Amino acid sequence: MIELIIDEKKVKTKEGATILEAAESIGIKIPYLCYHKSLSPLSSCRICVVEVEGAKSLVAACSYLVSEGMNIKTNTERVIEARRLIIDLLLSNHPLDCLTCEKNGACRLQDYAYELGITSTSFEGAKTQYPPDTSNPFIERDYSKCILCGRCVKVCEEIQMLNVLDFSRRGFETKVATFYDSPLQQTDCAFCGQCVAVCPVGALTEKVRRFRGREWELRKVTIICPYCGCGCIFDLNVKDNEVIKVTSTDGVVNGLALCAKGRFGFDFINSPDRLKTPLIRQNIEDKNKEAKFREASWEEALSLVAKRFKEIKDKYGPDKIAGIASAKCTNEENYLFQKFMRAVIGTNNVDHCARLCHSSTVAGLAVAFGSGAMTNSVDEIKDADCILVTGSNTTESHPIIALKIKEAVKKGAKLIVVDPRRIELVEWADMYLRFRSGTDVAWLNGMMYVIINENLLDEKFIGERCEGFDEFKATVMEYPPEKAEEITGIPADDLIKAARIYATADKASIIYSMGVTQHTSGTDNVFSIANLAMLTGNIGRESTGVNPLRGQNNVQGACDMGTLPPVLPGYQKVIDPQTRAKFEEAWRVKLPEAPGLTMMEMFNKAGKEIKAMYIMGENLMLSVPDLIQAEEALKALDFLVVQDIFLTETAKLADVVLPAVSFAEKDGTFTNTERRVQLVRQAINPIGQSKTDSAIIVDLANIMGYKMHYDDAKSIMEEIAKLTPSYGGISYERLEREGGLQWPCPDPAHPGTKFLHKDKFAGGKGKFHPVKYRPPAEEPDEEYPFRLTTGRMLYHYHGGSMTRRSKGLDEICKEGYVEINQQDATSFGINDGDTVVVSSRRGSIKIKAKITDIVAPKEVFIPFHFAESAANVLTNTALDPIAKIPELKICAVNITNQ
Amino acid sequence: MDKLDEILSKYKDTKGALIPILQEVQEGFGYLPKDVMVRIAKDLKIPVSRVYGVATFYAQFYLAPYGKYTIRVCRGTACHIQGAKKVLSAIKNITGLEEGETSQDLRFTLETVSCLGACALAPIMMINKDYFGKMTPQKAATILRRYREE
Numbered sequence A: 001m002i003e004l005i006i007d008e009k010k011v012k013t014k015e016g017a018t019i020l021e022a023a024e025s026i027g028i029k030i031p032y033l034c035y036h037k038s039l040s041p042l043s044s045c046r047i048c049v050v051e052v053e054g055a056k057s058l059v060a061a062c063s064y065l066v067s068e069g070m071n072i073k074t075n076t077e078r079v080i081e082a083r084r085l086i087i088d089l090l091l092s093n094h095p096l097d098c099l100t101c102e103k104n105g106a107c108r109l110q111d112y113a114y115e116l117g118i119t120s121t122s123f124e125g126a127k128t129q130y131p132p133d134t135s136n137p138f139i140e141r142d143y144s145k146c147i148l149c150g151r152c153v154k155v156c157e158e159i160q161m162l163n164v165l166d167f168s169r170r171g172f173e174t175k176v177a178t179f180y181d182s183p184l185q186q187t188d189c190a191f192c193g194q195c196v197a198v199c200p201v202g203a204l205t206e207k208v209r210r211f212r213g214r215e216w217e218l219r220k221v222t223i224i225c226p227y228c229g230c231g232c233i234f235d236l237n238v239k240d241n242e243v244i245k246v247t248s249t250d251g252v253v254n255g256l257a258l259c260a261k262g263r264f265g266f267d268f269i270n271s272p273d274r275l276k277t278p279l280i281r282q283n284i285e286d287k288n289k290e291a292k293f294r295e296a297s298w299e300e301a302l303s304l305v306a307k308r309f310k311e312i313k314d315k316y317g318p319d320k321i322a323g324i325a326s327a328k329c330t331n332e333e334n335y336l337f338q339k340f341m342r343a344v345i346g347t348n349n350v351d352h353c354a355r356l357c358h359s360s361t362v363a364g365l366a367v368a369f370g371s372g373a374m375t376n377s378v379d380e381i382k383d384a385d386c387i388l389v390t391g392s393n394t395t396e397s398h399p400i401i402a403l404k405i406k407e408a409v410k411k412g413a414k415l416i417v418v419d420p421r422r423i424e425l426v427e428w429a430d431m432y433l434r435f436r437s438g439t440d441v442a443w444l445n446g447m448m449y450v451i452i453n454e455n456l457l458d459e460k461f462i463g464e465r466c467e468g469f470d471e472f473k474a475t476v477m478e479y480p481p482e483k484a485e486e487i488t489g490i491p492a493d494d495l496i497k498a499a500r501i502y503a504t505a506d507k508a509s510i511i512y513s514m515g516v517t518q519h520t521s522g523t524d525n526v527f528s529i530a531n532l533a534m535l536t537g538n539i540g541r542e543s544t545g546v547n548p549l550r551g552q553n554n555v556q557g558a559c560d561m562g563t564l565p566p567v568l569p570g571y572q573k574v575i576d577p578q579t580r581a582k583f584e585e586a587w588r589v590k591l592p593e594a595p596g597l598t599m600m601e602m603f604n605k606a607g608k609e610i611k612a613m614y615i616m617g618e619n620l621m622l623s624v625p626d627l628i629q630a631e632e633a634l635k636a637l638d639f640l641v642v643q644d645i646f647l648t649e650t651a652k653l654a655d656v657v658l659p660a661v662s663f664a665e666k667d668g669t670f671t672n673t674e675r676r677v678q679l680v681r682q683a684i685n686p687i688g689q690s691k692t693d694s695a696i697i698v699d700l701a702n703i704m705g706y707k708m709h710y711d712d713a714k715s716i717m718e719e720i721a722k723l724t725p726s727y728g729g730i731s732y733e734r735l736e737r738e739g740g741l742q743w744p745c746p747d748p749a750h751p752g753t754k755f756l757h758k759d760k761f762a763g764g765k766g767k768f769h770p771v772k773y774r775p776p777a778e779e780p781d782e783e784y785p786f787r788l789t790t791g792r793m794l795y796h797y798h799g800g801s802m803t804r805r806s807k808g809l810d811e812i813c814k815e816g817y818v819e820i821n822q823q824d825a826t827s828f829g830i831n832d833g834d835t836v837v838v839s840s841r842r843g844s845i846k847i848k849a850k851i852t853d854i855v856a857p858k859e860v861f862i863p864f865h866f867a868e869s870a871a872n873v874l875t876n877t878a879l880d881p882i883a884k885i886p887e888l889k890i891c892a893v894n895i896t897n898q
Numbered sequence B: 001m002d003k004l005d006e007i008l009s010k011y012k013d014t015k016g017a018l019i020p021i022l023q024e025v026q027e028g029f030g031y032l033p034k035d036v037m038v039r040i041a042k043d044l045k046i047p048v049s050r051v052y053g054v055a056t057f058y059a060q061f062y063l064a065p066y067g068k069y070t071i072r073v074c075r076g077t078a079c080h081i082q083g084a085k086k087v088l089s090a091i092k093n094i095t096g097l098e099e100g101e102t103s104q105d106l107r108f109t110l111e112t113v114s115c116l117g118a119c120a121l122a123p124i125m126m127i128n129k130d131y132f133g134k135m136t137p138q139k140a141a142t143i144l145r146r147y148r149e150e
């Protein structure tokens, strides 16, 4: 501790603190322009100068470190004069068009000019003038207003790590510029908008907000991003029930950083396409699902749904009805949805899209470790010594987690990327192993062979904390690296080298995603990854672990809430009589005993054993495999209810469509990929007559004769906490106060759990599983010579219902594409931008060709967000035998040029 | 590209070699071509935006090809009064260049400047380091012919 005096006040502060930090700690405000607490000091503007007793010249408070006994004055005449001069000089080269500047009211230059009483500049002369760059859909760049503080340059370098910007030219002509001063869209820019977030003046602003509200008219509501599972926090800026823009706040996971979707993908909320009233198919008896809808009142729509559900239940039994919950909805809503299906309908036929993404993770890790979730926290990634990324295009699918990986690399961590596609992270990697997709088990076994063979395993950990090692070892020993090479295409030497790097690191973390899980061998792949972590003792410690990245904002929560056929909230098994008894008492009703059907089983049985479906907030008609068959399945139902915010491809097939609200119109919680439960707060009133999913479910339950009542979202969480041990200590009061809690959090005094399996696995011992390589269900052949893999891209999301309705995102990327290797393009006579027909045994689509070396020869990739060229028309419905996840990642296709 | 490889390998183990590399490239290529800057950035593992920043910071670097002879026509007040405009348009006619342009054969680059500091000789023109005072369109034509035929 250091003691010093600032403006005659004593202050104690830690060593290494700056004068600015010390002053702020006792509420003394020092002005700053170039300083930003998330960035290393630039010390370029000098507005922060103060007088230090004994020092000849004024010092910059933002970077000058405190020392014992310092006597500092922040407000002397000399200091004020210096500041006035700086502001005066800045104003001399500033357009002063505060009347229409979007930053008016939140501009530091304006604020300081006001504080210092400077009305105009005392210098005369030319001003630099640049035409504003409005050529991209997100960021307006008006460098005539730039004060050259350098924050944008720094944030792009230090936080986004893309270095798109730098200072160019010199003297009066100095300008922040990209390479060749070209527009951002022609650079590596990811449109994260981090630069907009830090610009202290009006040089960088959000394009969409232009002329839609002054700063002081905007109400800020802190909320969680509705897109991926990172769980970023930001502020919605609202005026008159419209969201005008998103601004950064200090999120636990993301700090000020966001990706393009989070920062610029909010305009779907106020989209004119939003459903505003319930809709009923015009002639409901008519099986012709092309028929039009008519608007209906809530009363009519809900009584119709209740009547039809009742009829079907009475006639065929409750198990002939199935429900799909939503990883986009809150925990509270998912809890109510499964409660409705179980207690009101009386079936365990409830599932959600985790079936399509990480059901193999949930199944695999639950058996291997005793818990199916990401073991460690996002923030720990940056401190790992070795990171192995496989089957995750982190940069595009989980952008904020990619930043942590890159931060780790900058700090010296070794990065190994094992992926069929040459993804962006490869640029950062020490080793890139490209393998034939679908051969995960083979390379993992090959790697473990090396580790065992070279005795790099953690015998103590295995002996004390695991079981099943010998049997597992016997299987692994069937996979020497040479054999693995044959199957996977990874050179044996590379595999050996990678194995050594991973095994000898002190803290090694595995990060994986759908590239691993969406296979007929999905659960085996997950077992294999769990094996690797246990073999080297890289689990149960900080910055290690097995870290599946969950795809949607609340897919972890939806699983936690028991919208899965075999489990009630908190993964408590429905077959367990004691569990059932507990819920039966709480819900005052007898519960069904047998686990229900999984999503793909529902589709297979639709029209036969399944007569009716209730789908909440999920555009299945883009996300399930074999869309043509899936459409037939939904059309074969006697009754389909879809509850959503838009008339999605799925809703179009419904008999009744119920208008729900977006994430901005309700209270609740989302659980992100690292098990962190965080609060969502209502920012605007519901659009039209739309209602929260909770309100709709509660109304429906009551009409169907089951009494349900909750005062608010908070009271639903109270019920969840009572019945779900891992959520036992979670309450809105704590979330409000502590800003998020990671489960398990069993009681109100428990601080939450940063990483799992610390001294003991959740399931007692860690279980090794011997797994053998099994080829995918469908392999390329003469007729269908390409291996198709599907996935996400940065600017769009899932079924596209939100991002495609976001103007900027849809402008920057408006159509689907198929990535084809140059070699194949040449031999098939395909040029970049050609429209090609991609077909599989199940269907065919027309799509633009993109020639690239991201994919290997004979492999192609299609993002699945685009209805016009829906990748899932092609994909295979073959299932993993344990998790029942379809093999979305591999099928055989053919490509013909139009 | 061989020339570039040679330069890059020469500085392979030198830290902070960006400026000397740019200098040699400029000497070799006459200017800093865009794709060359991209390759330098890749090779040195520094952002392209930084290479551009440095290249534009120093007046010695050119981002576009430059002619062997740079013609500078003064447009300062003194020269203006003495008829610099006529001289300039004559030069434009003869060379077919607008201000800032370089001829295809890389012989001439045309620039205008404000006051060359030799107002007594107005109107004035410079070719590389040589001054030509009291210009008329005819005189300019004669001088340029000399440089062209050289």
Ligand code: SF4
Residues within 6 Å of the ligand: A155, A156, A160, A162, A163, A164, A165, A184, A188, A189, A190, A191, A192, A193, A194, A195, A196
């Ligand atoms: S949007 Fe992001 S990537 Fe683009 S220039 Fe700004 S900080 Fe850099």
Ligand code: SF4
Residues within 6 Å of the ligand: A145, A146, A147, A148, A149, A150, A151, A152, A153, A176, A198, A199, A200, A201, A203, A204
């Ligand atoms: S654009 Fe904004 S952040 Fe960047 S240097 Fe200029 S004033 Fe600073």
Ligand code: FES
Residues within 6 Å of the ligand: A031, A032, A033, A034, A035, A042, A043, A044, A045, A046, A047, A048, A049, A060, A061, A062, A063
């Ligand atoms: S804020 Fe200290 S130098 Fe800019």
Ligand code: FES
Residues within 6 Å of the ligand: B074, B075, B076, B077, B078, B079, B080, B114, B115, B116, B117, B118, B119, B122, B123, B124
């Ligand atoms: S005005 Fe031309 S040399 Fe001064």
